[in-house]
Every structure is written in structure tokens, then in C-alpha cells.
Amino acid sequence: MVASDLTCLPGLWRCSIQGPGLSRNAERKRGLLFFVLTVLHFLECAWSQSELQPFCPASCECSEAAKTVKCVNKNLTDVPQTFPSYVENLIITNNIIVSLRDGAFNQSLKNLSHLNLNGNHIQKLENDSLSYLSSLKQLDLSNNELQIMGSLSFGRSSSSLQELNLSNSFKNESLIYMLGLAIKTGALNSLEKLKLSGNDIMFLPNGTFSSVPNLKHLDLSNNSLMGLSADLFMDLSNLVSLNLSHNSLKWLTNPTLFTQRRLEIYLDDNNWVCNCFIEDFATWLKTTKIVNDPHSLMCSDPENLKGMPVLELQISELECPIPEENTSLQTSYVFLGIVLALIGVIFLLVLYLNRKGIKKWMYNIRDACRDHMEGYHYRYEINADPRLTNLSTNSDV
Numbered sequence: 001m002v003a004s005d006l007t008c009l010p011g012l013w014r015c016s017i018q019g020p021g022l023s024r025n026a027e028r029k030r031g032l033l034f035f036v037l038t039v040l041h042f043l044e045c046a047w048s049q050s051e052l053q054p055f056c057p058a059s060c061e062c063s064e065a066a067k068t069v070k071c072v073n074k075n076l077t078d079v080p081q082t083f084p085s086y087v088e089n090l091i092i093t094n095n096i097i098v099s100l101r102d103g104a105f106n107q108s109l110k111n112l113s114h115l116n117l118n119g120n121h122i123q124k125l126e127n128d129s130l131s132y133l134s135s136l137k138q139l140d141l142s143n144n145e146l147q148i149m150g151s152l153s154f155g156r157s158s159s160s161l162q163e164l165n166l167s168n169s170f171k172n173e174s175l176i177y178m179l180g181l182a183i184k185t186g187a188l189n190s191l192e193k194l195k196l197s198g199n200d201i202m203f204l205p206n207g208t209f210s211s212v213p214n215l216k217h218l219d220l221s222n223n224s225l226m227g228l229s230a231d232l233f234m235d236l237s238n239l240v241s242l243n244l245s246h247n248s249l250k251w252l253t254n255p256t257l258f259t260q261r262r263l264e265i266y267l268d269d270n271n272w273v274c275n276c277f278i279e280d281f282a283t284w285l286k287t288t289k290i291v292n293d294p295h296s297l298m299c300s301d302p303e304n305l306k307g308m309p310v311l312e313l314q315i316s317e318l319e320c321p322i323p324e325e326n327t328s329l330q331t332s333y334v335f336l337g338i339v340l341a342l343i344g345v346i347f348l349l350v351l352y353l354n355r356k357g358i359k360k361w362m363y364n365i366r367d368a369c370r371d372h373m374e375g376y377h378y379r380y381e382i383n384a385d386p387r388l389t390n391l392s393t394n395s396d397v
């Protein structure tokens with residue numbers, strides 16, 4: 001304010017020093033002019049002063065009272081450059097921001113605590129794209145199309161983030177590894193709630209959750225997990241709820257490794273395979289108290305046990321699957337047969353194409369044989385005694 005007032009002063013001063021030796025009338029006019037100029041300058045200075053304050057971005061609605069800025073459904077292709085500094089709650093949803101670049105939120109948004117980036121078609125989270133938000137508590141990145149996440153997207157060391165929603169946003173099966181790397185930097189060590197549902201996750205690499213010690217709620221529902229090692233959750237000593245419903249789990253090995261006291265696990269809607277491998281899990285299920293609604297867990301395989309509650313299985317009667325070796329052996333025999341038949345066909349074809357040569361060759365051999373036989377006859381006749389010679393010549397005729 002002080003600086004801009006000083007720039008305005010010279011103009012006023014120039015007006016006021018003009019005019020010694022003018023008439024009283026002219027002096028009155030001069031006073032009026034001075035007044036008008038003062039008002040004009042005041043307005044101009046106020047205007048330029050307001051320009052120094054960041055405006056509400058063109059595609060957004062801002063409410064200072066609610067400390068909220070909304071940029072919803074505006075086809076934005078990038079995060080606006082400036083926001084009012086009062087913003088605590090920033091909602092940028094349903095736009096087309098393909099990449100969240102390094103320093104996208106590099107303005108001094110010191111008080112920003114809630115950031116919603118839901119449904120923006122974001123494919124790439126660059127390193128440091130979200131690093132500079134020092135008060136961020138809740139981040140919603142759900143319903144995006146992430147293919148690349150830099151390991152430093154959330155920063156290089158601890159951040160204030162408590163809730164992260166990444167539901168329905170993974171479009172690359174390597175993304176769970178990339179998230180694991182981002183977690184390992186320690187940048188998410190304040191996280192209490194993590195949502196990863198609907199991401200088609202098939203496998204959770206060992207150590208994925210090694211550096212989120214404060215995690216209380218983990219949602220892995222609606223993925224394609226077939227198995228888990230309980231080691232994965234070993235470091236999560238504060239875990240309160242673990243949602244694994246709507247996956248493809250067949251059984252859990254070592255379920256007894258879930259040692260968190262207050263934990264509640266949701267396991268409904270999976271593909272439990274009720275053969276001898278489920279023994280440990282079924283036995284555990286009968287005694288544990290941490291599985292929510294254990295009666296709802298049904299076998300989906302084998303055919304004769306389909307729909308049977310896992311809790312009601314007679315463990316001693318579970319069958320072990322017949323090894324599928326035979327069928328693979330059969331297919332390899334079929335394959336061998338086809339190869340042999342092909343070789344045979346090719347051999348016959350070669351013979352057929354060479355039939356003239358072969359005929360000639362056979363004639364040659366026959367002639368050679370005949371010559372040989374004749375020679376043999378001849379020698380035989382010479383060496384034999386006359387009686388036998390007569391006999392043989394008779395039989396030849």
C-alpha cells in the first residue's frame with residue numbers, strides 16, 4: 001500500500017504546484033480540478049492495489065467466507081497459476097488435466113488442507129507435483145487415469161497428508177509398484193486413510209505398506225487380488241479396518257499373522273476355493289473375531305461345494321485337487337503326433353517330387369543286381385559239378 005501510494009503522489013503534486021498568478025475564478029476551477037484528479041488518482045491507486053492481490057482464476061468460483069475455490073467441469077487443461085491465498089479447500093474436478101506437472105501447486109498455498117482432483121483424466125503425476133502443499137491433509141485423486149507416478153510426487157520426506165483417495169484411478173498395472181516407491185520415500189508417513197479400490201490390482205509387492213506406520217483404514221476392495229501374504233500388513237500396527245471385499249482371493253496363507261488388536265477385516269465376495277489348501281484359513285476363521293460377518297464367506301469352487309459357507313466346511317473331508325499333470329501330458333502327446341505327421345507328409349512330398357529320379361535309381365539298382373546275378377550264375381556254372389549244372393540250366397529255362 002505504501003509503495004503504490006508513493007507512485008501516485010508525484011501526479012497530485014504536479015497539479016498543486018501549477019498556478020501562481022491566476023484569477024480567483026481560475027483558482028476555484030483549479031480547486032475543482034484538483035478534487036476530481038484526487039478522486040481519479042485514488043480510484044486508480046485502489047485498482048492497481050487490488051491487482052496485486054491474486055484474483056479468482058477465470059474458470060473458478062471463489063468464496064472467501066468459505067475459504068473455498070471451485071473449478072468444476074471447465075475443460076481446464078492445467079492447474080491455474082494463481083489462487084487467492086486464503087484458500088483452504090480447493091476443488092478442481094472433471095477437467096482434462098492430463099499431466100500434473102512439477103510445481104503445479106508451487107504458489108504459496110500455505111493454508112490449503114483439502115484438495116480434490118477427482119475425474120480430471122490425469123495420466124501422469126510428476127515428481128514434486130504435490131510436494132509444496134505444506135498443510136495438505138486430504139487429497140482425492142480418484143477416477144483418474146494414472147499411468148505414471150513419480151516416486152517423489154508427494155515430496156521427499158514426511159508430509160502432512162492424512163487421507164489419500166486413489167480409487168478407480170490406476171490405468172497401468174505397474175502403478176502399484178510406483179506407489180510403493182513413493183511410500184518408501186517416507187512422504188506418506190502421516191497417512192491414516194488410503195483408498196485403492198477399483199484399481200485392478202492383482203498383486204501387492206512385498207513392502208508396499210512398509211512406510212505408512214500410522215495407517216488406520218486401508219481399502220483394497222474391488223480389485224483382482226488372488227492371494228496375500230500377511231507380512232504385507234505386518235508394519236501396520238495401527239490398522240483398524242482392512243477392506244478386501246470384492247477380490248479374487250482363494251484362501252489366505254498364515255492368516256494368524258494378523259496381530260493388530262483392533263483390526264476388522266472385510267472379506268466378503270471373494271472366490272474361496274474349498275479344497276485341502278483352505279484348511280488353515282477355515283480353522284482360523286472359526287476362532288478369530290477380526291473378520292466381519294464370517295458367515296457370508298462362501299466357497300465358489302469346487303463345483304460340489306459351491307455356495308457352501310466356509311465356516312461350515314468339514315475340514316477333515318476336504319479333498320486335495322488332482323494334479324493337472326495328465327492333461328498337460330496329453331496335450332504334449334497330441335503336439336508330438338502332429339509334428340510327426342507333418343514330417344511324414346513332407347517326406348512323402350519329397351519322394352513324390354523326385355519320383356523320376358527314384359525310378360531311374362531303382363532301374364539302375366535292378367540292372368546292377370541283374371548283372372551281378374548273371375555274373376554269379378556264370379561263376380556258379382563254371383565251378384559246379386556237371387550234374388548240378390545241368391539241373392540249374394534246366395530250371396532256368
Ligand SMILES: *[C@@H]1O[C@H](CO)[C@@H](O)[C@H](O)[C@H]1NC(C)=O
Binds near residue numbers: 073074075
Ligand atoms: C467442454 O468441452 C465439451 C466438448 O468439447 C463441450 O461440449 C463443453 O461445452 C465444454 N465446456 C466448457 C465449460 O467449456
Ligand SMILES: *[C@@H]1O[C@H](CO)[C@@H](O)[C@H](O)[C@H]1NC(C)=O
Binds near residue numbers: 085086087110111
Ligand atoms: C492461514 O491460517 C492462519 C491460521 O488459521 C491464519 O492466521 C492466516 O491468516 C491464514 N493465511 C491466509 C493467507 O489466509
Ligand SMILES: *[C@@H]1O[C@H](CO)[C@@H](O)[C@H](O)[C@H]1NC(C)=O
Binds near residue numbers: 102103106132
Ligand atoms: C517450487 O518452489 C520451490 C521452493 O519454493 C523451488 O525450490 C522449486 O524449484 C520450485 N519448482 C518449480 C517447478 O517452480
Ligand SMILES: *[C@@H]1O[C@H](CO)[C@@H](O)[C@H](O)[C@H]1NC(C)=O
Binds near residue numbers: 125126127149151
Ligand atoms: C522421479 O525422481 C526419481 C528420483 O530422482 C527418478 O528416478 C524418477 O525417474 C523420477 N520420475 C519421474 C516421473 O520424473
Ligand SMILES: *[C@@H]1O[C@H](CO)[C@@H](O)[C@H](O)[C@H]1NC(C)=O
Binds near residue numbers: 140142163164195
Ligand atoms: C475419496 O476418499 C475420501 C476420504 O478419504 C472421501 O471423502 C471422498 O468422498 C472419496 N472420493 C470419492 C470420489 O469417493
Ligand SMILES: *[C@@H]1O[C@H](CO)[C@@H](O)[C@H](O)[C@H]1NC(C)=O
Binds near residue numbers: 147148172173174175
Ligand atoms: C506403465 O508403466 C511402465 C513402467 O513405468 C511403463 O514402461 C509403461 O510405458 C506404462 N504403460 C503405459 C501404457 O503408459
Ligand SMILES: *[C@@H]1O[C@H](CO)[C@@H](O)[C@H](O)[C@H]1NC(C)=O
Binds near residue numbers: 168200
Ligand atoms: C469396481 O471397479 C471398477 C473399475 O475397476 C469400476 O468400474 C466399478 O464401478 C467398481 N465397482 C464398485 C462397486 O465400486
Ligand SMILES: *[C@@H]1O[C@H](CO)[C@@H](O)[C@H](O)[C@H]1NC(C)=O
Binds near residue numbers: 207210229231
Ligand atoms: C517381506 O519383507 C519383510 C521385511 O520387510 C520380510 O521380513 C519378509 O520375509 C518378506 N517376505 C517375502 C515373502 O519376501
Ligand SMILES: *[C@@H]1O[C@H](CO)[C@@H](O)[C@H](O)[C@H]1NC(C)=O
Binds near residue numbers: 221222243244245266
Ligand atoms: C468395502 O468395500 C466395498 C466395495 O468397494 C464397499 O461396498 C464397502 O462399503 C466397504 N466396506 C467398508 C467397511 O468400508
